[in-house]
Amino acid sequence: MMSAAVLCFTLNDVLGKWLVATYTVAQVLVLRSIAALVVLAPMVRREGLEHLLRPKRPGLQALRVAFGTVEVGAFYWAVSMMPLADTLAFWMAMPIFVAVASAVVLKERLEPARLAAVVLGFVGVVLALGAGLDHGWKPTLVALVGVSVYTAYLLMTRALRATPAGVMAVYQMTGAMLFGLVLAPFGWVTPTWFDAGLLMLLGVVGAGAHVMVTKSLALAPAAVVVPWQYAMILWGILFGWIFFGDVPEPLMLVGVAVIVGAGLWLTRLEMRGTRG
Numbered sequence: 001m002m003s004a005a006v007l008c009f010t011l012n013d014v015l016g017k018w019l020v021a022t023y024t025v026a027q028v029l030v031l032r033s034i035a036a037l038v039v040l041a042p043m044v045r046r047e048g049l050e051h052l053l054r055p056k057r058p059g060l061q062a063l064r065v066a067f068g069t070v071e072v073g074a075f076y077w078a079v080s081m082m083p084l085a086d087t088l089a090f091w092m093a094m095p096i097f098v099a100v101a102s103a104v105v106l107k108e109r110l111e112p113a114r115l116a117a118v119v120l121g122f123v124g125v126v127l128a129l130g131a132g133l134d135h136g137w138k139p140t141l142v143a144l145v146g147v148s149v150y151t152a153y154l155l156m157t158r159a160l161r162a163t164p165a166g167v168m169a170v171y172q173m174t175g176a177m178l179f180g181l182v183l184a185p186f187g188w189v190t191p192t193w194f195d196a197g198l199l200m201l202l203g204v205v206g207a208g209a210h211v212m213v214t215k216s217l218a219l220a221p222a223a224v225v226v227p228w229q230y231a232m233i234l235w236g237i238l239f240g241w242i243f244f245g246d247v248p249e250p251l252m253l254v255g256v257a258v259i260v261g262a263g264l265w266l267t268r269l270e271m272r273g274t275r276g
Contacts, residue, residue: 001219001225002212002213002228004209004212006209007231008208014243016028016202017079017084018243019195021080022189022195024187026179026184027180027191027199028076029073031196031199033173035200035204035207036204036206037173039204040173044164044166046166048164055171057160060159064156064168065171067152068172068175070145070149072176073179074145075091075146077142077146078139078143081142082139083244083246083248086128086143086252088233088236089255090125090143090147092263093125094154095263096118096259096266097151098151099121105155117262117266117269120258120262120265121262124257124261124262127251127252127254128256130251165210173207227264
């Protein structure tokens, strides 16, 4: 189930990269959010509308929505300017950023083994950064901002873990939709019926992938399913080559290998600590 979710996420990214070549990021956010909200409605109904209408810690919920919206927008913006695999490489470094942020913000202990994994991960980021600069400083900067904001978003999600997943997803999609509606009139391109369907498909596939991730974590330990998320970079390389003719640079591939290795190491350490 996690493998299927990763494949869906990557296909979603391919579709998003293709669509933002014609339509603005704001349009993509609006239509994908509308479709996702339709898919999420039954889930929220099962979880209880009272959770949706009376959110706990509303200020933090709003801040999480803002960060999540910026992250999604940054991803689509970055992937419109650089190859899919290159963009995914930065997002795959997310566990490294989370480990550092948890130590700094949440005061979690960063023991020597985790610190070594973090340092190794940042070596991979530096290598990927060097390869990414071949596409110019702008997409690389957008990607770095995106993954940094995503890190903050995940920390807030951890702090709000008592809130039902469906409710948080509805807040997120609603925020993205409102943000898109504000900016969509600027540079609006009227989509064809076919493209409108593809834009809506973004939301349906994305929501389905999130549900599969949640279900996979309910069926098996995180140590079993989480490492499969790194298959996303392999799909990204393959689909980038098939659909866009992108061939990753050797330096980027080395950086990706180091980032994935460090991420798997961190995952193993986290699960060992959880069992302890």
